[in-house]
Amino acid sequence: MRYWSLIFALAAVFSVGAFAYAPFSADWWLPNPAGEPYHSVSTFGREIDALFLIILVLTGAVFIGTQAALVWAQFRYADRIGEDGLPVRPAQYFHGSQRLEVIWTVIPAGILVFLALYQMDTWAKIKFRSASPRTPVLAEVTGRQFQWAMKYPGPDGRLGTPDDLFTVNDLHLVKDQTALIHLKSADVIHSFFLPQMRIKQDAVPGMAIPVWFDCDRAGRFELACAELCGWGHYKMRGDVVVHETEAEFQAWQAAKLAEQGRSQIAGADEPEGDDR
Amino acid sequence: MSAGPNATEPNPHDHIPAAASNFLTRYVFSTDHKVIGVQFLFSSLFFFAVGGLMAMVIRWQLAWPWKPVPILSQWLWSSPGLGGQMPPEFYNKLFTMHATIMIFFVIIPLLTGAFGNFLIPLMIGARDMAFPKLNMFSYWIMWPGFVLITLSFFVEGGAAEAGWTSYPPLATAARSTPGSLNGQTYWLLALLCAGISSLTGSINYITTIVMLRSPGMKMFRMPMTVWALFITALLQAFALPVLTSALLMQTLDRLAGTNFFTPVGGAVANAPAAVGGGAPLLWQHLFWFYSHPAVYIMILPGMGIASDVISTFSRKPLFGYKPMVIAMGAIAGLGFIVWGHHMFQSGMNPALGATFMLSTMMIALPSAIKVFNWIGTMWGGRIQYTSAMLNAMAFVSMFIIGGLSGIFMAATPVDIHIHDTYFIVGHIHYVLFGGSTFAVFAGIYYWFPKLFGRMMSERLGLIHFFLTFLFFNGTFFFMHIVGWHGHMRRIADPTVYEFLRTPGVVGMNQFMTICAFGLGASQLIFAWNFFYSLVAGPVAGPNPWKANSLEWATASPPPYYNFETLPRVYHPPYEFSVPGGEDDFLPQTTPLPDNITLDPVMA
Ligand SMILES: [Cu+2]
Ligand SMILES: [Cu+2]
Numbered sequence: 007m008r009y010w011s012l013i014f015a016l017a018a019v020f021s022v023g024a025f026a027y028a029p030f031s032a033d034w035w036l037p038n039p040a041g042e043p044y045h046s047v048s049t050f051g052r053e054i055d056a057l058f059l060i061i062l063v064l065t066g067a068v069f070i071g072t073q074a075a076l077v078w079a080q081f082r083y084a085d086r087i088g089e090d091g092l093p094v095r096p097a098q099y100f101h102g103s104q105r106l107e108v109i110w111t112v113i114p115a116g117i118l119v120f121l122a123l124y125q126m127d128t129w130a131k132i133k134f135r136s137a138s139p140r141t142p143v144l145a146e147v148t149g150r151q152f153q154w155a156m157k158y159p160g161p162d163g164r165l166g167t168p169d170d171l172f173t174v175n176d177l178h179l180v181k182d183q184t185a186l187i188h189l190k191s192a193d194v195i196h197s198f199f200l201p202q203m204r205i206k207q208d209a210v211p212g213m214a215i216p217v218w219f220d221c222d223r224a225g226r227f228e229l230a231c232a233e234l235c236g237w238g239h240y241k242m243r244g245d246v247v248v249h250e251t252e253a254e255f256q257a258w259q260a261a262k263l264a265e266q267g268r269s270q271i272a273g274a275d276e277p278e279g280d281d282r
Numbered sequence: 283m284s285a286g287p288n289a290t291e292p293n294p295h296d297h298i299p300a301a302a303s304n305f306l307t308r309y310v311f312s313t314d315h316k317v318i319g320v321q322f323l324f325s326s327l328f329f330f331a332v333g334g335l336m337a338m339v340i341r342w343q344l345a346w347p348w349k350p351v352p353i354l355s356q357w358l359w360s361s362p363g364l365g366g367q368m369p370p371e372f373y374n375k376l377f378t379m380h381a382t383i384m385i386f387f388v389i390i391p392l393l394t395g396a397f398g399n400f401l402i403p404l405m406i407g408a409r410d411m412a413f414p415k416l417n418m419f420s421y422w423i424m425w426p427g428f429v430l431i432t433l434s435f436f437v438e439g440g441a442a443e444a445g446w447t448s449y450p451p452l453a454t455a456a457r458s459t460p461g462s463l464n465g466q467t468y469w470l471l472a473l474l475c476a477g478i479s480s481l482t483g484s485i486n487y488i489t490t491i492v493m494l495r496s497p498g499m500k501m502f503r504m505p506m507t508v509w510a511l512f513i514t515a516l517l518q519a520f521a522l523p524v525l526t527s528a529l530l531m532q533t534l535d536r537l538a539g540t541n542f543f544t545p546v547g548g549a550v551a552n553a554p555a556a557v558g559g560g561a562p563l564l565w566q567h568l569f570w571f572y573s574h575p576a577v578y579i580m581i582l583p584g585m586g587i588a589s590d591v592i593s594t595f596s597r598k599p600l601f602g603y604k605p606m607v608i609a610m611g612a613i614a615g616l617g618f619i620v621w622g623h624h625m626f627q628s629g630m631n632p633a634l635g636a637t638f639m640l641s642t643m644m645i646a647l648p649s650a651i652k653v654f655n656w657i658g659t660m661w662g663g664r665i666q667y668t669s670a671m672l673n674a675m676a677f678v679s680m681f682i683i684g685g686l687s688g689i690f691m692a693a694t695p696v697d698i699h700i701h702d703t704y705f706i707v708g709h710i711h712y713v714l715f716g717g718s719t720f721a722v723f724a725g726i727y728y729w730f731p732k733l734f735g736r737m738m739s740e741r742l743g744l745i746h747f748f749l750t751f752l753f754f755n756g757t758f759f760f761m762h763i764v765g766w767h768g769h770m771r772r773i774a775d776p777t778v779y780e781f782l783r784t785p786g787v788v789g790m791n792q793f794m795t796i797c798a799f800g801l802g803a804s805q806l807i808f809a810w811n812f813f814y815s816l817v818a819g820p821v822a823g824p825n826p827w828k829a830n831s832l833e834w835a836t837a838s839p840p841p842y843y844n845f846e847t848l849p850r851v852y853h854p855p856y857e858f859s860v861p862g863g864e865d866d867f868l869p870q871t872t873p874l875p876d877n878i879t880l881d882p883v884m885a
Contacts, residue, residue: 007667013748014679017755021683028763033786036699037768050695058696058766065686068650072682075657080675083596085664097859097866098662102602102655102884110654115647121693122643126636128695133632151458151551193550194452195562197627197702201768201781204699210562210629211451212545228779232702232770234445236452236459237371240773 008084011077018073025066037201039223047221051204053128060124064117132205138216144185145177149196149209152238154229160263171263175244177229179221180255186218197233200246208233224250298843299409311422313414314842318421319400320733323726325424326392327812331805333383336376338802341757343373345795347775371460373774374443378461379431381446382469385580386476387431389718391424393583394480394518397725398487398511400733404833404840405508407496407849412489420482427475430468439463445772447573450543450565454535455550470533474526480579481522484515491515496832498851502604503870505831505855509607510586513614517575517582520618525572528565535560566628570621578617580714581681582610584721585652588674591724592656593856594829595671596663597866600856602655603885609648609655616645626694627701635694642692649685653678664859664866668827669743673724676751680716684709687762702772705765711758723747723808730815731822735838738819742811749804756797760790828867831855835871854885 028034032043036055039047046052086094131137146157146165153174160169179185189198191209198217199206205219221227229244249255302308309317342351350366351358358372399417403410411417434441443461444453452458453466491512495504504512534540541548543565546558593600600606622630622638656678665671687709691697700706723746730738769782776782776791825834832855836845849871857868862875874880 007665010667010672013751014675017679017751020755021759024759024763031786033784034763034767034790036766037781050698054695054699057693058690058699061690061693061696065689069682069686072653072657073679076660076675076679076682079657079660079663080665083660083663083665085597085666093664093866095664097597097664099599099859099861100601100662101599101856101881102605102658104883106654106658107602107605107651107884111647111651114650115644118643118646118689119640121689122640125639125693125695129632129636129639132695132698133635135632193548194455194458195449199702199768199770201699206627206698206701208628210545211548212558212562213629215629228781230768230770230779234374234449234452234772237369237374237443239374240370240775241778243778 007086008081011080011084014073014080015077018070018077022066022070025062036204039202039225039227042223045223046202046204047223047227048200048203048205048219049222050128050132050219051202053131054204057125057128061121064121135216139184139186139218141184141186144179144187146188146190146214147177147198147209148190148192149198149231149235149242150192151194151236152231152242154198154231154242154244155192158259160259169263171259171266173262175229177244177246178249178255178258179246180249180252181224182220182222183252184218184220186216189215189217194235195233196231196235196242199230199232200227201230202227206232221248224248296409296848301842311418313410313418315399315403315411315414315417316733316840316842316844318417319396319398321421322391322395322399322424323733325428326388326396329383329387329428330392331809333380333388334802334805336380336383338798339368340373340376340380341795341798343368343376343774344776345792347777368774370774371440371443374445374459374772375435375441375461375465377772378443378445378469379435379441382442382473383431384714385446385576386473387424387428389580389714389722390476390480390576392722393580393718394483394487394511394514395421395424397507397583397587397722397729398483398515400729401507401833402487402490402511403494404732404836404844405505405831406491406494406499407832407845407851408490408494409844409848411486412493413486416482417486420479420486423475423479423482425475427472427479430472430475434465434468434472437464437468439465441465442469447569448532448565449569450532450535450562451545451548451550454532454543455548455553456536457551457553467533467536470529470536474529474533477522477526477529480518481526484518484522487511487515488519496845496848496851499832499870500851502607503851503854505586506589506600506603506606507583507586510582510584510589510610513610514579514582517579517614517617521572521575521579524568528568528572531568532565563625563628563630566625566630567621570624571618574621574624575614575617577710577713578613580718582613584677584681584718585610587721587725587728588656588677589659590829590831590855591670591674591728592659592678593858594728594827595666595668595674596660597666597858598659598663599858599885600655600854601658601661601884603854603856604883606652606655609651612648613645616641616648620645623692623697626697632694639692639694643689646685646689646692649681653682653685667744668727669738669740669747670724670728670827672744672747672751673720673727676747677717677720677724680712680720680754683759684712684716687712699768700765702770703765704761704769704771707771708758708761708765711761715754715758720750723750726812728827729833730812730819731826732833732838732840734816734819735822736815736819737822737826738815739811742807746804746807746811749807750801753797753801753804757794757801760794764790825869828865829855830857830867830869832870835869853880856885 158171227246231242355366439460442465531542549555
């Protein structure tokens with residue numbers, strides 16, 4: 007009978023083991039660039055990861071403690087029937103302990119309040135509009151079934167002018183520069199998700215939401231849609247390209263603009279189409 | 283409380299009502315709370331199988347995207363031209379309907395409909411519910427819901443596919459996705475029926491518990507299951523009107539051209555722009571104002587069941603009965619001010635998000651208190667490893683995981699990364715399967731003898747538990763890991779993304795799927811045990827588990843009038859192993875020995 011406690015112990019060991027192994031495998035750990043599985047590429051990512059680790063350690067400790075107590079109680083206090091068919095040991099008769107109730111109310115309450123307050127600063131830095139950077143906007147990103155339409159201000163740095171650059175599913179930014187985007191939706195709700203940069207923000211029709219982030223590694227990353235937006239939701243994927251230097255970004259933009267100019271040669275001064 | 287000789291004197295206002303006269307009024311359109319409870323039990327278990335099968339197909343697609351599902355693909359969805367591949371919109375229908383069915387047609391009706399109906403009058407010593415006809419209505423109003431949700435698969439465009447959360451404009455714009463053409467309307471109406479059922483049920487439960495307790499059954503002598511169902515009913519009564527209005531508003535948006543949830547000039551899939559003027563986020567506020575409490579509606583009764591089962595099979599008084607009740611009350615109260623934690627990344631004012639984070643962190647506290655009390659109950663007991671007890675202990679063990687993983691999402695910055703990933707899917711399944719479903723199993727194993735007068739097979743019960751527990755963890759645990767790796771929920775094909783087609787992630791997805799099949803197959807043992815015992819199980823006496831609460835004081839199954847004379851109650855139902863007693867249990871109808879006084883704060 008008492009060996010039933012082992013299956014609970016097994017589940018706990020399995021859980022702890024899986025979590026303990028996770029950091030040692032790039033596929034199991036937080037999404038980071040290949041070759042650098044422990045390097046979170048964005049400033050916010052590093053802060054979020056640190057908070058994540060604190061919670062992981064705290065909850066892990068509570069988990070191990072409670073599961074150990076549970077398994078121990080299951081093992082130690084299993085009923086045993088003696089030769090005479092009677093229980094070997096009677097159950098203790100008590101209804102609780104006021105002191106214990108106070109202890110296990112006050113201590114977790116303190117930890118939880120600490121945890122909540124400890125998050126506030128990072129949260130405010132990432133999301134509060136008052137914290138948004140005073141830099142020119144990198145692009146206006148509009149979610150649309152099932153693509154990410156990007157509008158860059160172009161060389162003049164202003165959106166809504168004829169030199170705007172349009173791309174689809176292709177977000178470019180510069181290493182170590184805070185990228186500020188305006189997030190919109192043209193139809194249903196989407197969610198702008200950069201797993202490697204730990205950024206997520208829903209794109210809501212009728213709203214323009216500022217989102218900012220940076221990246222300290224040049225290279226290619228992925229943009230995902232994280233909010234169900236229809237039958238093609240699963241494939242609403244975009245590329246994120248982080249350029250080593252501003253010059254490289256400008257070169258890319260110039261090349262793209264030239265391409266766009268060639269294809270739109272006739273309609274260069276047409277009024278803006280979509281600017282709800 | 284004096285227990286004079288006149289305590290057993292019959293109440294002059296109490297009389298045994300006449301029996302239902304024919305088959306139809308006795309077993310079909312019955313007003314007997316026990317029959318209604320059994321009706322809820324059977325229809326929910328049926329839908330449990332349906333929803334479970336959907337989950338199997340979902341898992342198949344995630345492990346082997348676009349590979350034809352054996353047998354099913356030929357006749358369920360695919361045109362031969364697609365070679366048996368599941369269309370992505372069908373995948374979206376599957377997870378939408380899996381969640382909808384499991385939440386609104388399985389867990390809530392099982393816990394409140396089946397257990398609530400069957401147990402409340404028996405456990406408080408009443409002859410029936412306060413409003414038996416309303417009770418009958420609360421079951422039969424489910425049927426239009428059953429019909430509509432089933433029918434929705436066969437209308438043009440097929441069943442709803444906007445997720446169980448049905449966020450507009452995806453859910454309201456008819457052209458946004460095939461399921462929003464017609465299926466969504468059926469979904470809304472079906473939920474409306476389920477909501478009315480819950481609402482009428484909750485009114486009944488509240489009234490019954492307040493008005494019809496038998497002599498001596500003070501509120502603080504009620505079993506935890508009744509307390510849990512009482513608090514759940516209060517949650518439902520206050521939260522459901524909001525969901526009902528939201529459902530009606532979305533129905534009007536879809537059918538009558540209103541714009542509650544459509545922004546100015548909103549247009550989807552090149553449809554003409556709407557006048558708009560509404561707000562998509564309004565729906566989320568209204569929906570979660572109900573659906574967060576709904577999470578507690580789905581877990582509180584499980585907590586009650588686990589408390590009763592654990593105390594009975596530890597042969598020991600519940601540790602901290604009154605703190606446990608207060609903790610449940612705190613969960614219910616706080617449950618109304620945390621809904622915004624579903625909307626941290628929604629575009630809601632982030633300052634509001636910070637407030638919701640604090641309240642959400644605090645709601646973890648009463649849950650933690652309850653866990654400690656359950657372990658305290660087992661501590662020093664004589665634990666009997668019955669199927670019911672094992673499932674109740676699994677409830678505690680798995681609820682710890684589900685509770686702790688919630689903290690990650692309550693922390694707003696961490697939630698930025700894990701929101702809408704498999705982390706939340708893992709979390710909710712540890713709460714709703716690891717928590718609620720194990721509690722349902724515990725409840726069925728525990729009360730089956732009372733429900734049907736026969737015992738279930740313990741041997742099969744233990745095998746079923748063993749397999750379910752292992753496969754459950756195999757199915758859901760890795761969801762946390764793929765989730766923090768960034769695996770989005772509700773995507774038909776993760777391999778579209780580079781970071782999700784790595785061998786580690788694909789391997790975990792396949793492992794989870796194989797375990798899910800094992801989990802599904804294990805339920806066949808339960809089904810066999812259930813139906814076989816129903817007809818051929820050994821006859822159970824009135825009190826096979828030697829438990830204290832009132833339902834064990836009457837025959838199994840109880841007569842339609844429940845009790846010959848209304849029982850008199852002397853103490854809470856957790857007086858096990860009272861020193862000096864001959865038996866290790868003391869029914870609520872037997873006074874405490876003179877030398878025992880109960881701790882007024884704890885018991
Ligand atoms: Cu999407
Ligand atoms: Cu919630």
